[in-house]
Amino acid sequence: MAFREINAKMVEATVAPGQRLFSQRGAMLAYRGEVSFTPNMAGGRGGLMSMIGRRVADEDTPLMTVEGSGTVLFGHGGHQVQVIELAGDTLYVEADRLLAFEGTLEQGTVFLGAQGGVMGMVRGQVSGQGLFTTSLKGHGSVAVMAHGGVIEIPITPQRPVHVDPQAYVAHHGDVRNKLSTALGWRDMVGRGSGEAFQLELSGSGAVYVQASEEKL
Amino acid sequence: MFRLQSSKVLAVDMTGDAVKAKNGSMVAYDGEMAFKKLSGGGEGIRGMVTRRLTGEQMTLMEVKGHGTCWFADRASEINLVALQGDKLYVESSNLLATDGALRTGTDFTGLRGASQGNGLFTTTVEGHGQAALMSDGPAVLLRVSPQYPLTVDPGAYVAHQGNLRQSFQSGVTFRTLLGEGGGEAFQIRFEGDGLVYVQPSERNTIAGDV
Numbered sequence: 514m515a516f517r518e519i520n521a522k523m524v525e526a527t528v529a530p531g532q533r534l535f536s537q538r539g540a541m542l543a544y545r546g547e548v549s550f551t552p553n554m555a556g557g558r559g560g561l562m563s564m565i566g567r568r569v570a571d572e573d574t575p576l577m578t579v580e581g582s583g584t585v586l587f588g589h590g591g592h593q594v595q596v597i598e599l600a601g602d603t604l605y606v607e608a609d610r611l612l613a614f615e616g617t618l619e620q621g622t623v624f625l626g627a628q629g630g631v632m633g634m635v636r637g638q639v640s641g642q643g644l645f646t647t648s649l650k651g652h653g654s655v656a657v658m659a660h661g662g663v664i665e666i667p668i669t670p671q672r673p674v675h676v677d678p679q680a681y682v683a684h685h686g687d688v689r690n691k692l693s694t695a696l697g698w699r700d701m702v703g704r705g706s707g708e709a710f711q712l713e714l715s716g717s718g719a720v721y722v723q724a725s726e727e728k729l
Numbered sequence: 730m731f732r733l734q735s736s737k738v739l740a741v742d743m744t745g746d747a748v749k750a751k752n753g754s755m756v757a758y759d760g761e762m763a764f765k766k767l768s769g770g771g772e773g774i775r776g777m778v779t780r781r782l783t784g785e786q787m788t789l790m791e792v793k794g795h796g797t798c799w800f801a802d803r804a805s806e807i808n809l810v811a812l813q814g815d816k817l818y819v820e821s822s823n824l825l826a827t828d829g830a831l832r833t834g835t836d837f838t839g840l841r842g843a844s845q846g847n848g849l850f851t852t853t854v855e856g857h858g859q860a861a862l863m864s865d866g867p868a869v870l871l872r873v874s875p876q877y878p879l880t881v882d883p884g885a886y887v888a889h890q891g892n893l894r895q896s897f898q899s900g901v902t903f904r905t906l907l908g909e910g911g912g913e914a915f916q917i918r919f920e921g922d923g924l925v926y927v928q929p930s931e932r933n934t935i936a937g938d939v
Contacts, residue, residue: 593804661737661804672759672796680756680801708755708764708790722757724737724801 515654516587516596516613523588524596524656526613530582535620536613537589538575546583553578579613587613592658592729595721597683602718603650606657606683609729615653623648657683661724673715677708679726686718731809731826731859739800739807739826739861743793747829750800752788754825760796767791791829800826805863808926810890814857819888821852828858862888864928871925878920884931891923 516524526534528548535553553576579585588594589612597604605623614620623646649655657663659682668674668688675693684690693713714720734740738756741748752766767789792798801807802825810817818836827833836853854860862868864887873879873893880898889895898916919925 661801662735664734664738664799666757666759666799674757674759675762676757677753677755708753720757722738722799723804724735724756725804726753726756726801727803 515598515615516656518594518596519586521593521662522591523586524594524613526579526585526587528579528581528583528585533578533580533616534613535576535616536579536585536587537609537611538577540587540589540612541577541579542586542588544583544585546581548579548581548583548585551578551580552576576611578616587656589658590729592660593662594656594658595663595682597655597657597685597721599649599651599653599655599685601652602685603648604655604683604685605646605648605688606655608647610657610659610682611647612656612658614649614655617653618649618651618655621648621650622646657721658729659721659723659725660727660729663721663723665719665721668714668716668718668720670715670717673713674720675711675713676720676722677726678710678712679728680722680724681712682721682723684714684718684720686716688714688716688718688720690714731828731861733807733809734799736806736867737801737804739809741792741798741800741826743795743798745793745795747791747793748798748826749789749829749831749833750792750826751802751824752790754800754802755792756799756801758794758796758798760794762792762794762796762798765791765793789833793829800861802863805865806867806928808862808864808868808887810860810862810888812854812856812858812860812890815855815890817854817860817888817890818851819854819860819862820886823863823887824852824854825861825863827854827860828856831856831858831860862926864926865930865932866928868926868928871927873919873921873923873925875920875922878918879925880916880918881925881927882931883915883917885927885929886917887926887928889919889923889925891921893919893921893923893925895919 516526519525528534538552541550594612599618663682666674691713693711730742732740807825812831832855834853836851868887871879896918898918
């Protein structure tokens with residue numbers, strides 16, 4: 514069971530008995546069949562530590578569990594939707610960008626501040642990206658939201674990628690990230706190019722970047 | 730070296746050359762890139778002074794390096810324009826990036842600007858190379874020939890090139906003042922030989938309120 518893209522801003526999911534999926538609360542547009550939607554309390558999402566992590570990190574977008582038998586249409590806020598297939602690897606994504614994902618995926622919260630030392634800590638403050646991010650691991654598909662659609666840029670050890678923190682959507686693979694600055698004295702006196710901070714992603718994997726600097 | 734990664738993301742492959750781009754429009758890059766603000770939008774002191782005087786504000790940066798740089802701005806659609814020595818007139822808010830070799834300047838365009846609140850001036854791009862324009866929705870390219878003049882809503886106008894004269898038309902009547910207008914009180918008329926880029930959306934103009 515995967516998500517079927519209806520158009521750029523809507524996906525359709527099929528639910529069958531014994532299967533479930535999670536979606537952002539309020540993101541259901543329509544459904545057919547016998548489908549129930551129940552609020553998902555912090556349970557089943559990576560245990561106590563990750564629950565505390567989410568509370569502290571504000572990485573706590575409310576989810577609902579979707580179960581039953583039928584098809585459900587999802588969409589939210591007119592944002593463009595992208596389906597990402599996971600084959601055993603881990604996807605890192607900001608919680609508020611998660612539209613829906615299959616119940617077969619294991620969800621957790623990752624502390625990213627540990628990466629990149631002090632600059633990693635500063636990153637959250639500067640970029641508006643939390644120090645915590647949601648991780649999804651396993652086999653299944655995930656629907657993420659972006660403003661203006663996303664492009665996928667491969668990251669290889671030879672070619673690290675720098676991303677505008679506001680345009681960053683998600684990444685997967687074995688990727689390290691750190692905040693890099695291009696801050697010179699010119700920027701201090703207000704003559705910057707507007708590209709003072711960048712997220713540097715290195716390793717191997719891919720990063721999803723949206724066509725906009727707007728947060729959701 | 731300009732290519733569309735998607736309809737809303739511009740990819741520029743660079744080998745040591747430079748491009749000018751709207752400030753802050755970089756979304757990602759690989760390789761080595763340097764970003765430098767062009768003071769006053771380029772063209773030295775003269776350009777800066779004209780820009781200050783005309784209100785045709787444009788903050789540009791110069792991006793130089795080796796690798797690929799991706800640009801996007803507020804999910805606008807991107808249109809590529811190839812210039813072969815001719816001149817492109819564009820609203821500064823619709824200009825995303827140009828080849829480093831292209832010259833940018835400001836030009837007097839008559840009354841049209843007044844209806845847009847953008848001043849009486851517009852940005853020009855001239856030379857040989859590529860420019861990337863932004864539009865709200867995919868832009869259409871309309872041809873103007875001596876037999877077929879074109880009239881455009883100021884809010885939907887994006888850019889034009891070629892040998893065109895433009896004039897400002899007002900449909901303001903007694904009815905408009907009574908609030909019974911058709912909602913199309915102002916238009917720009919293009920005559921001559923050239924191309925006009927029109928977007929399927931109307932940005933807010935004074936004209937939209939009457």
